[in-house]
Amino acid sequence: MEHAGFLPPDERKRLAAVPIDVQDPDLVVRAPHLTRWVLRHRRPESRALAEIRTTIDPALQKTVANLVEAHVQTFRQETLTNAAAVVLDNRSGAIQAYVGSADFWDKRHGGRNDGVRMLRQPGSALKPFTYAHALASRRYTPASVLADIELNVPEASGAFTPENYDETYHGPTPLRQALASSFNVPAVRLAREFGAAALLETLHRFGFDSLDRAPSYYGVGLTLGNGEVQPIELARAYAGLARGGPLEFSFPVAVKTGTSKDYRDSWTVGYTPRHTVAVWAGNFDGAPMDRMSGIAGAAPLFHSIMRTLGSGGDFERPPGLTPARVCPASGKRPGAHCPAPHREFFLSGTVPTDTCTVHRVVAIDQRTGRRAAPGTASRHVQQKRYAVYPERYHAWMREHDLPLPPTAPRTASPTPTAAAGSLQVTDRLRIRDPADGALFYVDPVLRDRYQRLSLKGMAPDAFRDVHWVVDGTRHASGAGRAMWQLRPGTHRIELRAWHEGQAVRSPAVQIRVVAATSPPNRSTVSEK
Structure with a gap:
């Protein structure tokens, strides 16, 4: 300025002697992560332009940035140090708010990392x-x-x-x-x-x-x-869903949360008819949070942003859907005994035509608790409704104390209950537990109900009449899980079934159960 004649020599010397106080710059860039991305990826023909227009809504951008910063400050004690959010307009796909971190200038927590475009597990x-x-x-x-x-x-x-x-x-x-x-x-x-x-x-x-x-x-x-995907990809994909709802709002919102392995990433993505919002919360260095799931880590911030955006109106029913009443237990048309049918929507041509067979009414003899015989007096008969799911669910039903109706008198089953040597062995029937050769002790102190062995196996859905056989005797139906009372001796355990007209069995497992005269050493004995 002195050489150009705008500054006298004495004034130049005075100004040169003033110490310079360097400070961090004020946040004058309203969307720093987006601005940096646009400058790096602008097309060659636009690089000479003095002005580049974006679709960012300045007021919304400022509000979302403040919400992200406040959210991270609130959860810092929960080992959450950063978050990112992006807001899209569903009608045009335009980005209206783009916040890549809680603080662009925060070097300690990697604030210049762009959380909107990072790759993380969703x-x-x-x-x-x-x-x-x-x-x-x-x-x-x-x-x-x-x-x-x-x-x-x-x-x-x-x-x-x-x-x-x-x-x-x-x-x-x-x-x-x-x-x-x-x-x-x-x-x-x-x-x-x-x-x-x-x-x-x-x-x-x-x-x-x-x-x-x-x-x-x-x-x-x-x-x-x-x-690994980018939050911007999630937002655009959900915007696609929106064009065609844990979290409570006063207006319609469709929401999905997500949590990656070891609580390293917390996600909430959702939309109204007008906007789509994707929120990530976590740490840029990949450190896990303190058991913070999507509903805890990202959802409160998502909720705040959506409330700022306000209602996007009501969702319209997509064309081509047909309403029909179904039984939720089977997904089929309600039968005469279905207790709670409801309305569901179906793509044209997919409305169920079969009738539910899950709910059945069985005549029970109240004196015995068994099925009533044809000649049982009516005063002793109770009509009782049961939910009878397919056989692969029976182990789950037993675990949850869901009753099955009493069976009718069993007729002899020729092959599955025959000698093991007459059955075809298949590896498709597998016993997961117990292991072959396992040793168990009967504890003289514990009551019998605490000394049962859990039988766990696997069977393809195509196999029929899957059941456990212990020492040649049919024990329980279903491969999923069954309980067997421990008793001293050597025991042979198999899974048996029918497949394509052939009686088959799993490779056998042999275990030994010993009657202990004193409580066994807990550190060396496996109890099931």
Whole structure:
């Protein structure tokens, strides 16, 4: 300025002697993460432009940024250090708010990392697309009953047994409820049926380009969110769902939460007819949070943003749907004894035509608790309603004390109860527990009901009359789980069934039970 004649020499010397106090810059960029991304990825023809227009709503951007910062401050003690959020307009797909972290200038917690475009596991937030695939196949409807019972999944990386978040199996579950409750087991069953390749193709159609590995890399765990995606991809995919509702609002909102393994990522994604919002909460360094799930970590922030946006109106029913009454226990037309039928919606051509056979009324002799004989006097007969699910659910029913009707007098079954040597052995029937050669002790102190052995096995759905046989005697139906009272001696345990007209059995397991004269050493004896 002195050389240009704008500053006298004395004034220049005075100003040069003033110490410089360097401070962090004020946040003058309203959407720093988006601005940086736009500048890095703008098209060559736009690089000479002095102005680049975006679709950001300045007021909404400021509000969402403040909500993200306040949310993280609230949950800092819960080992949550960051969050990100993006808001889309469903009609145009335009991004209206884009917040990549709680504080762009926070170096300690990686504030310049862009959480909207990072790759993280979405957990259950991917489940709706598995169900969308199932519904689009027309093999399933919202009323279809899915099996939420124990499932062993053989994968190339090793077998695993999926469990639900509440660590409980819920038995026969309508598809609508399985999705709304975010049960893991039914989602994995669907993924197994359709295959990882078909599910991955559907996710690609919804815009999840980050899932760029082979289907075998993800396996059926893809439905549980084992692949890494971007929050912006989730938002756009849910916006696609919106164009065609744990969390309570005063207006219609459809919401899904998700939690990745070890509580490293907390997600909530949802939409009204007008807006889609995706929220991530976690730590940029990948450190796990203190058991903070999607409903605890990301949902409060999602709730605040949605309340700021306000109602988007009512959801309109998509065209091509037909309402019909069904029994939720079977997903079929209500029978004469169904207690609580309700209305469901179906794609045209998928309305059930079969009638429910789950609910039955059985005549019981009140004196014996058994089925009434044809000649039983009417004053001794009680008509009792039962819910009789298919045989693969019977072990689950026993575990949850759900009664089955008394059986009719059993007739001889020629082959399955015959000598073991006359049956064909198949590895498709498997005994998971107990192990062959296992040793058990009968404790002289414990009561009998605490000294029962849990029998666990596996059988394909196509096998019929699956049952346990102990020492040549039929013991219990169903492969899932049965209890057997320990008694001293050497015992042979098998699973038997019918398959394609052939009586088959599993490889036998032999165990030994010893009567202890004193309480056995708890540190060396396995008790079941």
